[in-house]
Amino acid sequence: MAEAKRAKSNELGKEEQLELLYYMLLTRTLEERLEALLKQGKIVGGLFRSLGQEATAVGSAYALDAAKGDILSPLTRDLGAMLVMGATPKEVFAQYLARGSAPSGGRDQNLHFSDLKRGFIGTISPLGTLVAVMNGVLLAARLQGKKSVGMVYVGDGATSTGAFHEAANFAAVQGLPLVIVAENNAYAYSTPTTKQMRILNLADRAKAYGMPAEIVDGNDVVAVYRASRRAVDRARGGAGPSMIEVKTFRMRGHAAHDNQHYVPKELVEQWRKRDPIDQFEKSLKGSKVANKAEIDEVRRRAGSIIGSALAWAEDQPAPLPETASSGVYRDDLRQR
Amino acid sequence: MAAITLLEAIRQGIWEEMERDQRVFLLGEDIGVYGGAFKVTEGFYDRFGEERVIDTPISETAIVGAACGAAMMGMRPIAEMQFIDFISCAFDMLTNFAAKSRYRQGIGIPIVVRGPCGGGVHAGPFHSQNVESFFLNTPGLKMVEPSTPYDAKGLIKAAIRDDDPVLFFEHKLLYRNPKIKQEVPSDDYVVPIGKAAIRRAGRDISIITYGAMVYTALEAANTLQQDGIDVEVIDLRSLNPLDREAVGDTVKKTNKVIILHEATRTGGIAGELSAIINEDAFDHLDGPIVRVTSIDTPVPYAPPLEEYFLPQVDDVLKAARSLAAY
Numbered sequence: 001m002a003e004a005k006r007a008k009s010n011e012l013g014k015e016e017q018l019e020l021l022y023y024m025l026l027t028r029t030l031e032e033r034l035e036a037l038l039k040q041g042k043i044v045g046g047l048f049r050s051l052g053q054e055a056t057a058v059g060s061a062y063a064l065d066a067a068k069g070d071i072l073s074p075l076t077r078d079l080g081a082m083l084v085m086g087a088t089p090k091e092v093f094a095q096y097l098a099r100g101s102a103p104s105g106g107r108d109q110n111l112h113f114s115d116l117k118r119g120f121i122g123t124i125s126p127l128g129t130l131v132a133v134m135n136g137v138l139l140a141a142r143l144q145g146k147k148s149v150g151m152v153y154v155g156d157g158a159t160s161t162g163a164f165h166e167a168a169n170f171a172a173v174q175g176l177p178l179v180i181v182a183e184n185n186a187y188a189y190s191t192p193t194t195k196q197m198r199i200l201n202l203a204d205r206a207k208a209y210g211m212p213a214e215i216v217d218g219n220d221v222v223a224v225y226r227a228s229r230r231a232v233d234r235a236r237g238g239a240g241p242s243m244i245e246v247k248t249f250r251m252r253g254h255a256a257h258d259n260q261h262y263v264p265k266e267l268v269e270q271w272r273k274r275d276p277i278d279q280f281e282k283s284l285k286g287s288k289v290a291n292k293a294e295i296d297e298v299r300r301r302a303g304s305i306i307g308s309a310l311a312w313a314e315d316q317p318a319p320l321p322e323t324a325s326s327g328v329y330r331d332d333l334r335q336r
Numbered sequence: 337m338a339a340i341t342l343l344e345a346i347r348q349g350i351w352e353e354m355e356r357d358q359r360v361f362l363l364g365e366d367i368g369v370y371g372g373a374f375k376v377t378e379g380f381y382d383r384f385g386e387e388r389v390i391d392t393p394i395s396e397t398a399i400v401g402a403a404c405g406a407a408m409m410g411m412r413p414i415a416e417m418q419f420i421d422f423i424s425c426a427f428d429m430l431t432n433f434a435a436k437s438r439y440r441q442g443i444g445i446p447i448v449v450r451g452p453c454g455g456g457v458h459a460g461p462f463h464s465q466n467v468e469s470f471f472l473n474t475p476g477l478k479m480v481e482p483s484t485p486y487d488a489k490g491l492i493k494a495a496i497r498d499d500d501p502v503l504f505f506e507h508k509l510l511y512r513n514p515k516i517k518q519e520v521p522s523d524d525y526v527v528p529i530g531k532a533a534i535r536r537a538g539r540d541i542s543i544i545t546y547g548a549m550v551y552t553a554l555e556a557a558n559t560l561q562q563d564g565i566d567v568e569v570i571d572l573r574s575l576n577p578l579d580r581e582a583v584g585d586t587v588k589k590t591n592k593v594i595i596l597h598e599a600t601r602t603g604g605i606a607g608e609l610s611a612i613i614n615e616d617a618f619d620h621l622d623g624p625i626v627r628v629t630s631i632d633t634p635v636p637y638a639p640p641l642e643e644y645f646l647p648q649v650d651d652v653l654k655a656a657r658s659l660a661a662y
Binding site (some may be wrong): 039103104107108112113114116121122124126129131132133135136137138139140141142143144162163166167169173174194281327328329330 | 362388392393407433448475
C-alpha cells in the first residue's frame with residue numbers, strides 16, 4: 001500500500017498528482033478484477049462499480065488529514081475514498097469473496113466495513129443514515145477537544161431521505177465541521193434526478209440549512225480536490241458544515257445485473273469522452289507534469305498490488321458456520 | 337435520607353454518571369434550558385453546560401444517529417425521546433445501525449435511548465405506547481423497564497455503563513407516584529441488566545410482569561391471598577435479555593403462570609415468554625400459560641375506552657381464579 005502523502009495546501013505537486021492518479025487507477029483496476037471474478041461466479045452478492053466516478057471519490061478524500069483525526073464515510077461507489085484512507089485491496093477482495101478473514105468476518109458485504117483509526121466508517125444500506133452518524137463522530141471530537149473534520153458521501157437518491165435532511169439540518173444548527181460530498185451521478189438505480197427532485201442542483205438543498213455549497217466537475221480530480229480542500233479548511237477553521245456537489249455520471253448500471261437500458265446511449269457516449277482517468281493522464285502529459293513512462297509506472301504499481309492481493313484473498317478460507325452465533329453483544333447472550 | 341420518586345431516581349442516576357464520567361452527555365428535544373418535558377434533566381444544563389446537554393431539532397433520526405456516531409468514538413451518549421412513542425422515528429438508526437454494528441464490524445454502540453412510556457394518563461394513541469415488542473425481534477439491542485426508584489437508579493447506571501445499546505423505558509404513571517417512593521442508597525450501585533426480581537413470593541401461581549403492571553399484579557395478589565391463592569410476582573426489569581432462569585424457577589415452583597403486560601397482545605413479550613416456558617419448563621406446568629395484556633388496538637384516549645384497553649386488577653383476578661381451578 002502506498003502511504004498517502006496528502007498535500008499541504010491547495011496546490012498539488014508532481015508527487016501528489018501522481019498519487020491521485022495512482023488511487024484512481026487502483027480503484028479501476030481493483031473493480032475490473034472484481035468484475036472478472038463476478039463473471040467467474042466467485043463474488044458472493046452484487047458488484048457496484050464506480051466506473052467514471054473515481055475522481056470524485058479520490059479527489060475528495062485526498063483533502064482529509066488522517067493525522068488530525070479526519071474521518072469519512074463513503075458510499076459503495078466510493079472505493080477510491082476508502083483506498084485513500086488506507087483500506088487495502090486485500091480487505092476489499094476478502095469482503096467481496098465473503099472470506100472469514102475479511103474485515104467483517106463474512107458478516108457483511110462489499111465496502112461495509114470500518115476502521116476508526118485509519119478514518120473510515122463503512123456505510124449501511126439505508127441511505128442518508130451515515131450523515132447522522134457522522135454528526136455524532138464530530139460531536140464526540142468537539143467534546144474530546146479534537147479538530148477533526150468529517151466527510152460524508154451521499155448520492156442524488158440519498159438526498160431525498162429524511163435521514164439526510166434531519167442530519168444536514170442538525171449539522172448546521174450545531175455548526176459541526178462536516179463536509180457533505182453530494183455525488184450527482186444522474187441516476188439512483190433507474191430513477192433519474194428529474195424524478196428525485198424539482199431542483200436542478202443538489203447544492204440547492206444546502207440553502208435550506210443555511211449551509212454554503214459549491215458545484216464542481218466530478219470528473220476532474222484536481223477540481224474535486226481543490227473544492228474539497230476549501231470545504232475541509234473551512235470546517236477545521238470553525239465555520240461549520242458545507243456541501244460540495246460533484247457532477248459526474250454512473251457509467252454502469254446500479255449493480256452488475258443492471259444493463260441500464262433506461263439510460264440514453266448518447267449520454268453514456270458523451271460521458272465516456274470525459275473519463276476522469278483519461279482526462280487526468282492527458283492533463284499530466286500536456287502540462288508536462290509527468291511523461292508516459294512515469295504514468296505507465298504508476299499503472300504497473302497499481303496492477304501489481306491488485307494481483308498479489310487477489311492471490312492472498314483467494315487463499316483465505318470461508319468463515320466457520322458456527323461463528324455466525326457470536327458477537328451480537330459484548331457478552332454473548334444465550335442463543336438457544 | 338429522604339424517599340424519592342422514580343423520576344428523581346433516574347435524574348440522580350444520570351447526574352451521578354455525568355459527574356463520574358466525562359464521556360456521558362445528553363441530547364434530546366427541550367432537555368436543556370427547559371429541563372425536559374417531564375423535567376428528568378432539570379438543572380443539568382446549568383451544571384454541565386450546553387455541550388453536554390444538547391437541545392436538538394425535532395429529529396429523532398438525527399438524535400439517535402448522532403448518539404451512535406459519538407458512541408463509536410468512545411463517548412457515552414444518552415438520547416431522550418420526549419415520549420417513547422417517537423422512537424419509531426429513529427427505528428432505522430436503532431435496528432439497522434446501532435443493533436448491527438458490533439456484529440457487522442466489531443464496533444459496539446454504547447448508547448442509552450430513554451423516554452416515558454405507557455398509558456393510564458389519557459394521553460391518547462401517540463403518547464401512551466409501550467414499544468418493546470417493536471424491538472424485541474432485533475438482536476443487538478437491550479431493553480429495560482424499572483418499576484421501583486431503587487431499580488430505576490441502578491438500571492440507568494447499568495445502562496450507561498453497558499457496552500451495547502440499551503433502550504430504557506420509564507413508565508410515566510410511576511414517575512411521580514408518591515406510593516412507590518423509596519429511599520435509595522447514597523453510595524454508587526448498579527442493578528445488573530438481565531436479572532428479574534421477585535416482588536412477592538408465593539406458592540400457587542406466578543405472575544410474570546414488568547413496569548407499572550407490577551403494582552396491578554401486587555394488588556391482585558393481595559386480594560387473591562384472601563381467597564387462599566398464594567401468588568408469586570416476578571418483575572422482569574430487563575426485557576432483553578429476558579431472565580430465563582428466573583422465569584423457569586418460578587414456573588417450577590408454582591406450576592401455574594400468568595404473563596401480564598400493558599403492551600398489546602399479539603407479538604408481545606407474553607408470547608415470547610410462553611415459548612420460553614414451553615422450552616424450559618413444560619414438564620412443570622399444571623395448567624395453560626395465561627396472557628393478560630392490553631387488547632390489540634391503538635391506545636384510546638377517552639378514560640372509559642383506555643380503562644377497557646388496559647389490563648385491570650379485575651382481569652388479573654379473573655384469570656388467576658380460573659387458572660387456580662386447574
